Amino acid sequence: MDIPRSTLLLFTWLLPFLALADPAQPTHQFTLGNGLKVLVREDHRAPVVTSRLWLKVGSSHELPGQSGLSHALEHMLYKGSSKTCQGEAAAILDNLGASHNAFTDKDATAHYQTLQPHQLGVAFELMADLFATARLRTEDFIPELSVIQEERRQQVDDNPEEMAQEHLASLAFSASSYRTPIIGWMHDLQRLTAEDLRRWFQTRYAPGNATLVVVGDVTLDKVQTLAERYFGPLPAKPFITPRPSLELAEPGERKMVLHQAIPTPRLIMSFNVPSLVTAENRRSVHALRLLDTLLAGSNSARLLKRLQFNDRLFSGISSDYSPLYRGDSLFTLSAQLHSQRTIHLDQAQARIWEVLDEFRTTPPDIAELERARTLLIARQIYDQDSIGHQADRLGLLESIGLSWRLMDEDVDELKQVTPADIQQAAAKYLTRQRLSTVHIRVENTDA
Structure with a gap:
C-alpha cells in the first residue's frame, strides 16, 4: 500500500526528534x-x-x-x-x-x-x-x-x-x-x-x-x-507490600445514571483492560495506547472527525488510557452531547459503538496507524525536555514494580505494533462484557 505524501511529510518532520531521543540520557x-x-x-x-x-x-x-x-x-x-x-x-x-x-x-x-x-x-x-x-x-x-x-x-x-x-x-x-x-x-x-x-x-x-x-x-x-x-543513616524497617489489584476478566456490562447540574447530557464508557504490570504481553498494551490515539488523540482521529466535527453529535469527545498502574487499568471514552442535539444518550452511545466495531472487525490502514504512532512518539520525545516528567516516569515505573529501563525502550516498542495488533486489542478488550457506562443527564429532565 502506498503511503500518502502527507504522512511521509509527517515522518520527515519527526526524524530530527527521533535523533534527539537516541541515545537515552x-x-x-x-x-x-x-x-x-x-x-x-x-x-x-x-x-x-x-x-x-x-x-x-x-x-x-x-x-x-x-x-x-x-x-x-x-x-x-x-x-x-x-x-x-x-x-x-x-x-x-x-x-x-x-x-x-x-x-x-x-x-x-x-x-x-x-x-x-x-x-x-x-x-x-x-x-x-x-x-x-x-x-x-x-x-x-x-x-x-x-x-x-x-x-x-x-x-x-x-x-x-x-x-x-x-x-x-x-x-x-x-x-x-x-x-x-x-x-x-x-x-x-x-x-x-x-x-x-x-x-x-x-x-x-x-x-x-x-x-x-x-x-x-x-x-x-x-x-x-x-x-x-x-538518607543512609535512616534505619531499615519492615513494611507492608500488598499484591497487585486485579479485576475480573469479564465482569459483565454495568450501567449507572446520574442527574447533575450540567448544561448538556454527558456519556462515559469505560472498559476493563490490563496495565503494563498485568498484561500477558506488552505489545497489547502499546496497541491500546495507539488505539487511544486513533480514536480521539487528534483532530483527525475517528471519533472526533466523524462524530464531533462532521456530524456535530458531540461538542467534545475524548479517550483516555494509562498503562502505568500496579493493577488493571481502564480504557475510557467521554463525550458531551452538542447543545443543539436532542438525541437520547443510548442513541449517541450506539454511534460510538459503530466506530469501535470498525476497529474490532477491521485493522486500521497503515497510513492511519503511522499518523497516530508519529503523534504518540513525538509527544514522548517532547516530554523528555522536562526533567520533572522524566523523574515522574522513572519513579512511577519503579513504584508499580517495573524497571525504569522501560522508559528508554518505549519508542522502540511502539514501533513494533502492527494494524493486526490494533484489531486484536480492540476485539479482545472493547467488549460489552468489560463495559461500564455512566449516563449523566441534566437535572429535572429525561434527556
Whole structure:
C-alpha cells in the first residue's frame, strides 16, 4: 500500500526528534544499606535538578473504612519533625527559590523539590528528616483534616465531572481496590484519627518501600555522596507490600445514571483492560495506547472527525488510557452531547459503538496507524525536555514494580505494533462484557 505524501511529510518532520531521543540520557541506580533505591538520570541541558522521593503507598492500598489515609499523610508530613517546626521545611525551600510540592495517586505518594544543583543537599536533609521523624501530632491533624474535607467538597462534591469519575470508578472496578478515591470518602474522612496516620506512617514510610529519583545537572558521584550522608543513616524497617489489584476478566456490562447540574447530557464508557504490570504481553498494551490515539488523540482521529466535527453529535469527545498502574487499568471514552442535539444518550452511545466495531472487525490502514504512532512518539520525545516528567516516569515505573529501563525502550516498542495488533486489542478488550457506562443527564429532565 502506498503511503500518502502527507504522512511521509509527517515522518520527515519527526526524524530530527527521533535523533534527539537516541541515545537515552545516562541513568544510574544504586541501593543504600537500608533498602532505599536511588535513580540518577543526568541531564545537563540546564543548571537545575529535581529530587523526587516516591513511596509505594496510595489509595489502592487502603482498607475499606480507611480511605484517604495516604493523601492525609502527605498533607501532614510537613507539620514538623525533629529538625523543623510546622511549615519550616517549606519556608526554607521557598527562601532558596525552589519549586516544591507533593501528590498522592492510586499506587504511590511523591514529594518533590526542583532547585539549583548546589542546593540538592538541603532538599535531601529536609526530606530525610521528614521521612524518618515526622511528628504527626493530633493537635495539628484536627485542623488539617478540616482542610482536606473542604478540599473534597470543592474538588469532588461540587464538581460534576469529578463526581461522575468517582462514581465510574466505583462501578468499573468490581473487584479492584482502585475504586477507592484518592482523597477518600467523606464519611471515612470524618472518622480518621492521627493514630490512624501514625500506624500508616510506620508500616509504609520505610526506606525499602521508597525510591529516590534525581534528574538534572548532577553526577552519580555527587548524588551518591549526598544520599549516603542524609538518607543512609535512616534505619531499615519492615513494611507492608500488598499484591497487585486485579479485576475480573469479564465482569459483565454495568450501567449507572446520574442527574447533575450540567448544561448538556454527558456519556462515559469505560472498559476493563490490563496495565503494563498485568498484561500477558506488552505489545497489547502499546496497541491500546495507539488505539487511544486513533480514536480521539487528534483532530483527525475517528471519533472526533466523524462524530464531533462532521456530524456535530458531540461538542467534545475524548479517550483516555494509562498503562502505568500496579493493577488493571481502564480504557475510557467521554463525550458531551452538542447543545443543539436532542438525541437520547443510548442513541449517541450506539454511534460510538459503530466506530469501535470498525476497529474490532477491521485493522486500521497503515497510513492511519503511522499518523497516530508519529503523534504518540513525538509527544514522548517532547516530554523528555522536562526533567520533572522524566523523574515522574522513572519513579512511577519503579513504584508499580517495573524497571525504569522501560522508559528508554518505549519508542522502540511502539514501533513494533502492527494494524493486526490494533484489531486484536480492540476485539479482545472493547467488549460489552468489560463495559461500564455512566449516563449523566441534566437535572429535572429525561434527556
